[in-house]
Amino acid sequence: MEILPVGIYGAYPAPGCASACYLVRGSDATVVLDMGSGSLSALRKYIEPKDVDAFVLSHLHYDHFCDALPLAYYPGRHVIYCPATPSECFTLLKKSPSHDVRVINEGAHIKVGSMTFDFMRTVHPVETYAVRVSEGGRSFVYTADTQWTDRLIDFCRGSELVLTDCSFPAGTPHMTAEEGARLGRESGTRVIAIHFSPVYDASPSLSALGIPEAEAGRTIKAW
Numbered sequence: 001m002e003i004l005p006v007g008i009y010g011a012y013p014a015p016g017c018a019s020a021c022y023l024v025r026g027s028d029a030t031v032v033l034d035m036g037s038g039s040l041s042a043l044r045k046y047i048e049p050k051d052v053d054a055f056v057l058s059h060l061h062y063d064h065f066c067d068a069l070p071l072a073y074y075p076g077r078h079v080i081y082c083p084a085t086p087s088e089c090f091t092l093l094k095k096s097p098s099h100d101v102r103v104i105n106e107g108a109h110i111k112v113g114s115m116t117f118d119f120m121r122t123v124h125p126v127e128t129y130a131v132r133v134s135e136g137g138r139s140f141v142y143t144a145d146t147q148w149t150d151r152l153i154d155f156c157r158g159s160e161l162v163l164t165d166c167s168f169p170a171g172t173p174h175m176t177a178e179e180g181a182r183l184g185r186e187s188g189t190r191v192i193a194i195h196f197s198p199v200y201d202a203s204p205s206l207s208a209l210g211i212p213e214a215e216a217g218r219t220i221k222a223w
């Protein structure tokens with residue numbers, strides 16, 4: 001299972017980069033997790049949207065979903081899984097006749113090719129889901145945006161890898177590097193940091209804790 005970070009920024013991207021977007025290649029299907037700002041252009045460096053089997057949007061904050069809107073002009077029909085709130089964003093996504101929008105919630109279990117997707121509601125200002133992607137008895141977790149919650153420990157336990165939102169300073173709706181390290185320790189999983197702030201440098205704290213950082217364009221082997 002390979003994950004290609006296409007966009008790794010939170011809030012807004014650094015120049016020439018993209019906000020949250022991760023291309024997941026399973027054995028027989030391809031799925032994109034999140035479509036933040038700049039990601040439609042960045043994604044097309046690697047794959048055309050017509051070759052993506054489904055888009056899974058963890059939540060409808062702009063840095064995770066806004067490029068799913070111009071996707072409406074791209075030829076073809078696009079399968080998009082996302083939460084149904086905030087309703088004004090959901091309505092915009094639903095409006096396009098080329099979008100086949102399907103609602104996710106906690107407990108939803110979806111299948112794309114041989115990959116399955118399970119969801120856990122995170123702690124974030126809007127309805128947000130961490131995603132567990134599984135195939136052939138193995139899995140990885142994309143925490144999406146979240147503050148610390150003990151529930152993440154069980155959700156991540158037993159997975160091969162956790163891509164986690166632990167690169168923002170304390171006091172934001174995200175985890176800190178220390179919390180990312182705690183998640184790795186308590187769930188017994190390998191953690192890679194994602195969702196970097198364009199204005200705050202998390203690298204010193206991440207490297208002090210031995211947490212590697214995802215890099216745009218550099219493939220991660222989940223297993």
Ligand SMILES: [Zn+2]
Nearest residue numbers: 059061124145
């Ligand atoms: Zn968010």
